[in-house]
Amino acid sequence: MKMAKPELTSNRIGLLPFLVVILIVAHVIAFVSLLVLQISNRQDIPENEEALERKIGGGVKQEIGSDMLLRSVIITNSLWVRSQRHILSFLVRRLCVSAHVFTSVSSRKGLGIDEGCNDFLPWLENKAGVEISSLLSIGKSANGRALYAAEDIQTGDCLLKVPFSVQLAPDNLPPGITCLLGDKVGDVAKVALLILHEKRLGHKSEWAPYISCLPVLEDMHGSVFWSDEELEMIQHSALYEETLKQKQQIEKDFLALKLVFDQFPDRFQNVTVEDFTYAYGLVTSRAWGSSRGVSMIPFADFFNHDGTSESYVLSDEGKQHSEVIADREFAPGDEVLIRYGRFSNATLILDFGFSVSCNRYDHVQIKLNVPQHDVLCTQKLQLLGRHRTRSIKDDNEFTYSENSFIIREVRPGSKWGKGIPQSLRAFARILTCNSQQELDNLRNEATQNDGRLARKPFKNKNREIAAHQLLLSEVSHLITEYEKHIKLLVPTPPFLCERSAPRRRLALDLLTGELRVLKSASAWLENYCSMLRTH
Numbered sequence: 303m304k305m306a307k308p309e310l311t312s313n314r315i316g317l318l319p320f321l322v323v324i325l326i327v328a329h330v331i332a333f334v335s336l337l338v339l340q341i342s343n344r345q346d347i348p349e350n351e352e353a354l355e356r357k358i359g360g361g362v363k364q365e366i367g368s369d370m371l372l373r374s375v376i377i378t379n380s381l382w383v384r385s386q387r388h389i390l391s392f393l394v395r396r397l398c399v400s401a402h403v404f405t406s407v408s409s410r411k412g413l414g415i416d417e418g419c420n421d422f423l424p425w426l427e428n429k430a431g432v433e434i435s436s437l438l439s440i441g442k443s444a445n446g447r448a449l450y451a452a453e454d455i456q457t458g459d460c461l462l463k464v465p466f467s468v469q470l471a472p473d474n475l476p477p478g479i480t481c482l483l484g485d486k487v488g489d490v491a492k493v494a495l496l497i498l499h500e501k502r503l504g505h506k507s508e509w510a511p512y513i514s515c516l517p518v519l520e521d522m523h524g525s526v527f528w529s530d531e532e533l534e535m536i537q538h539s540a541l542y543e544e545t546l547k548q549k550q551q552i553e554k555d556f557l558a559l560k561l562v563f564d565q566f567p568d569r570f571q572n573v574t575v576e577d578f579t580y581a582y583g584l585v586t587s588r589a590w591g592s593s594r595g596v597s598m599i600p601f602a603d604f605f606n607h608d609g610t611s612e613s614y615v616l617s618d619e620g621k622q623h624s625e626v627i628a629d630r631e632f633a634p635g636d637e638v639l640i641r642y643g644r645f646s647n648a649t650l651i652l653d654f655g656f657s658v659s660c661n662r663y664d665h666v667q668i669k670l671n672v673p674q675h676d677v678l679c680t681q682k683l684q685l686l687g688r689h690r691t692r693s694i695k696d697d698n699e700f701t702y703s704e705n706s707f708i709i710r711e712v713r714p715g716s717k718w719g720k721g722i723p724q725s726l727r728a729f730a731r732i733l734t735c736n737s738q739q740e741l742d743n744l745r746n747e748a749t750q751n752d753g754r755l756a757r758k759p760f761k762n763k764n765r766e767i768a769a770h771q772l773l774l775s776e777v778s779h780l781i782t783e784y785e786k787h788i789k790l791l792v793p794t795p796p797f798l799c800e801r802s803a804p805r806r807r808l809a810l811d812l813l814t815g816e817l818r819v820l821k822s823a824s825a826w827l828e829n830y831c832s833m834l835r836t837h
C-alpha cells in the first residue's frame with residue numbers, strides 16, 4: 303500500500319538527482335544529530351543508525367512465522383520504505399521538536415498542546431537507544447493525554463516499538479527490596495511499589511520524565527477511588543462487590559509490604575494506604591500483562607481506548623519489544639486509539655475509571671439459589687454438586703461463584719437466545735423440578751449424555767415454560783430495581799457533591815448498559831415462552 307504513495311512512486315526523472323542529494327544530506331545530518339544528541343546527553347546509546355537499520359532488517363526475517371498481524375506488516379511495508387521514513391522522520395522530529403510541528407497539526411484538529419510532554423519521546427528514545435515511533439506524537443484530548451498521527455499512517459504500519467528494556471516491571475525494583483517480598487505480593491503491587499519508589503526519588507529517578515507524566519489522583523476515577531456514597535450508585539451491579547474485593551486486595555498487599563516500608567524509611571516514609579491505592583490504580587489503568595509479569599509501557603500507555611479498534615499491544619519476545627500495528631489509515635492530527643481488551647463498562651470503570659456508551663461487551667451477573675423452603679432443596683443441591691461441569695471463569699472479566707451466571711445482550715432475531723447462557727437455563731430447569739422423579743430423569747439424561755444437567759428442553763412444554771418464567775421473573779425484578787435506581791441518579795442526588803459528577807456519569811453508563819442487557823434477555827424469554835404456548 304505504501305508503494306502507491308505518490309512521493310515514493312514518482313516518475314519525474316528530472317527531480318531524481320536532486321532528491322538523491324537531499325536524501326544523502328538528510329542521512330548525514332541524521333547521523334550527526336544522533337551523535338550530538340548522544341554526546342550532549344552523555345548517555346551510552348549502544349547502536350548507531352547503521353546498526354539500527356541492521357536490527358530492523360534482521361527483525362523482519364524473524365517476524366516471518368510470527369502471528370498474522372506481524373506477517374501483514376511485512377507484506378505492506380517494504381524494508382526500503384520503512385528505512386527511508388524511519389531516518390527522515392526521526393531527523394525531522396529531532397530538529398523540529400521545539401518548533402512544535404505537531405502542535406500545528408493538533409491545533410488544526412482543535413486539540414490542546416501538551417507542553418509537558420514535548421521532550422518525553424526524545425528522552426525515551428535516548429534511554430532505549432533506538433527509535434520508538436516516527437508516526438505518533440503526544441497531545442491532549444478530552445480523555446487526558448493521547449497519541450496522534452504525526453503524518454499519514456497506512457493500515458499495517460508499525461506505530462511504535464517499545465523495547466522491554468525501557469518498560470517498568472517488577473524486576474526493576476532494587477534487589478534489596480525484591481528480596482524482602484514474599485510470595486504473597488502480586489505483580490501489580492510490585493509495580494505500584496516501584497512507582498512509589500521512583501516518585502520518592504523525584505528528579506533523581508531514572509524514570510522522572512515518565513513518572514511526571516502520570517495522571518494525578520484527582521483525575522483518576524476507577525471505582526476503588528469512589529467514596530461509600532458514590533459506590534451506593536452501583537450497588538445493584540456486580541461491579542460493587544468486585545470493587546470491594548479489589549479494595550480488600552489492595553489493603554492486603556499494603557500490609558504485606560509493611561516490612562519493606564519499615565526497612566526503607568528513607569524511601570517510603572509515611573506511605574499511606576491512599577498513596578498505595580493511587581499507585582495501584584496507575585498500574586491497573588496503564589499496564590499490560592507480560593513475560594515479566596506486569597509491565598508499564600511508557601509512550602504506549604498514552605493510547606486511549608476504542609472498543610472497536612483492531613489494534614492492540616503485541617509483545618515480541620524474540621525481539622524483546624512491544625509493538626502496535628495500525629488497523630486503519632490515519633491522517634495527520636487524527637487521534638490513534640487501540641483496544642485495551644473486550645471489556646464491559648464494569649471492567650473499564652474498575653480498572654480504568656471510564657466507560658463507553660452502548661458498550662457491546664456489557665453484561666449482567668445474575669445469581670440463582672435453591673430456596674431453603676423448597677422441599678427438594680437437599681436433593682437439588684446434591685444433584686448440582688455431583689454434576690458441576692461448567693467453567694465459571696469469564697475471560698478478561700471477573701470470576702464468579704458457582705451459582706452466578708453472565709447474561710450478555712441478546713441480539714434481535716437471535717433464535718437460540720445467544721447471550722443467555724445454557725447453564726443458566728439448565729439451572730432454572732432444575733430449580734423448577736417439583737418431584738424426585740423429575741430430578742431422576744435429569745440425572746439419567748445427564749449420565750447418558752456429556753454429564754451436564756438439564757441441557758435439553760423439557761419434553762413437557764409447560765415445564766419448559768415454567769423454567770423460563772422463573773428466569774423471566776428474576777430478570778424482571780432486576781429491571782425494576784435498575785430502573786428505580788437510574789431514576790434516583792437523574793438529576794444529581796443530594797448526597798453527591800459536585801466532584802462526583804464524572805462518577806455519576808460512569809454509574810449511569812454502567813446501569814443503563816446493564817439495563818439494556820436485561821431488557822434484551824427479558825424480550826427473548828417472553829418470546830420463547832409465547833412461542834412454546836402457541837406451538
Ligand SMILES: C[S@@+](CC[C@H](N)C(=O)[O-])C[C@H]1O[C@@H](n2cnc3c(N)ncnc32)[C@H](O)[C@@H]1O
Nearest residue numbers: 445446447587588603604605606607654655656
Ligand atoms: C492507558 S491510559 C491512556 C492515556 C491517558 N489518557 C493519559 O492521560 O495518560 C488510560 C486512561 O486514559 C483514559 N481513557 C482511555 N481511553 C478512554 C476513553 N475511551 N474514554 C475516556 N477515557 C479514556 C482513562 O482515564 C484511562 O484510565
